Amino acid sequence: MIEADAPNRWQQIVTFADGERLLINNADLDATSVPFPRERTYPKEYSEAIAALKEQHQQELERLQQELRIGLQSEATARAEEQVSEQIQSLQNLYKQQKEQNIQLQQRLDEMESLRQLEAENQQLLSRIQDLENAVEQRPSQEWGNTMTQQATKALNKQVKQALEKTIDLRSLAIEPPKENPQECLRLMGMALKNLASAMNNTQALEAAAIILGSEPTSGAIAYRVEQLEMLPQAVSDIRRVLAKPGCTWQDYWAVAQEYEVIKADYWAELTTEETELIAALEIASHPPVIQVGSIVAYADPYYTLYNARGEVVEELGEDEVLVAWDHWKNEGRKIRYFRNELRFWQGENK
Template structure:
């Protein structure tokens, strides 16, 4: 049974259907609107396939590139390791070469020394023995004589003191004389020498007292040197002087006698200045005395003394047009860190 396009239905033999004269459609027929939709879907499917193929190709290329980069990185790392090993080997080789060069130089020096020793041995054998009585060279003699002369210049000769007064270090000469008399008194058991030593050194005429006094006076040169050093400092204060002087308080009269008039006057002035009450003046670091003023906690410096008033430059006003102001002395106090 076959249904035709116009709706007619006929009974047809199968042989007639297979005949070549009967057209057989290879594809189903659709309405135009369906055909367009199907064509659009096919085109979309085709584009999607092309996109997928493109992504697949890109993915394969990226994977291949990454694999190639990884291989290149491994090769670079391997080359770097090889370079590092080669560099270390070169350093070790250079060290070996330096050691060999040092050994070569030492060997050359040893050879020269052996040759020198051989020459000296030959010279000793050839030179008569009487010519070796004095092996000191003229240059060594000059050096020794110079050292002896310098040592003698620093000594105090009793014979010179007996002829003329000492030109310098008279107090030191007297101290040494007292110590010498003490030793003479001990060696000779001489009471008069002991008494003379006691008079010179300023102690009781006993061995123990003189020994103690001599020990004190042995500090005198160092005491004078330290005190003069601190007095020579610019702006020396009484506290700085006292920190040094108190170590030598037991020999104060002795080192005082060694100082010059200018030095003793300076010490007296420092002591007087330290005993005077602090007075606000030029250079004083001050703050305002009124606790209700903001300047009570601020820091300022007195830059000018006008008699009854003082001009103070405040640190907190440095960035302002007005940097200083005038105050009566009783309006100020010494500044103290908060």
């Protein structure tokens, strides 16, 4: 009788009538009721452990699948967000460029409109001047009635004409610059040409502005030069004010002038000869005189016998030493070597 589970697929544990238990091959058994298990059987505790391991493995597999799905979704989301961010940045850059171009175009349109209006105003003013002149010449004085006399009319017409003729016109400036402050007029004309070149994108106007303003023919260089020249009126005013102060010194002048050092050549041309000579004199007075060849000297030590003697520096010996010929030894041709700090300028009467 088979009472126990088979230890394997090929053998069975058989219990005989006398109680003996033997391990017999399946091939040696002829009972039709002997089962041939197709799968290996395990003890209950093993089966439970195997089932638990299978369950744990299944859960781990499901967890990994879930993490994989989440990872793929996160990666896809991040990639999509990056693409959207790049598209947004590209659109923002495009919008910024378009906005800048629109601003530049609007500025050019405004400048062109301003130029057109100025040209129209100039034409109107010139036409008005001509009309006034014709009216004065053609109408006799009695036609004005009691309003004004002919002389008053001419005087008024002359004043109007003078006021209108002060309007700066590039063509008239090119023909004949005004006699009053031509430097300032050229500066204004250069600035006007610069604006015209920017508005019309005109290379010739840009080059003309560069020649007048004294800069390179580039927009950046001309703009920098214009900024410099805009300081010119204030620079001249400040320098003249400090020079007019009583007791003005070189330090007073330099405290103001150093702020405008970059346009020194420009404001120097605006100053009068008296003003430039005063500045030069202030600079000379600010530096102590140096003992050199030709200087009339005496000894610096008051306790030395040559303190009141008179001598002349006849040669320089390096940076610190000179050769002195004293008057009382002139006939002997005697010359003595001294350091400069041993001497002083002679303050006695000239001989």
